[in-house]
Amino acid sequence: MNAERCCQPTIEANWGDTIQVTVHNQISGPEEGTTVHWHGFRQLDTEWLDGVPAISTCPIAPGASYTYILRASP
Ligand SMILES: [Cu+2]
Numbered sequence: 356m357n358a359e360r361c362c363q364p365t366i367e368a369n370w371g372d373t374i375q376v377t378v379h380n381q382i383s384g385p386e387e388g389t390t391v392h393w394h395g396f397r398q399l400d401t402e403w404l405d406g407v408p409a410i411s412t413c414p415i416a417p418g419a420s421y422t423y424i425l426r427a428s429p
């Protein structure tokens with residue numbers, strides 16, 4: 356995530372760390388499914404979490420939550 360372009364904090368980790376991020380989809384007007392696209396993140400053994408909605412990852416339904424659990428891999 357780019358903290359300068361949106362309001363999310365920067366996530367810092369060391370190689371081998373587990374990163375856990377829970378996303379609550381509160382998009383409204385209109386309601387819309389969403390994901391977090393982890394652009395540039397290697398996704399070793401978690402390819403299905405890459406976050407391209409409806410391509411590699413199912414969108415998080417409006418009002419629902421999803422927890423991403425990723426490992427920082429070189
Ligand atoms: Cu990308």
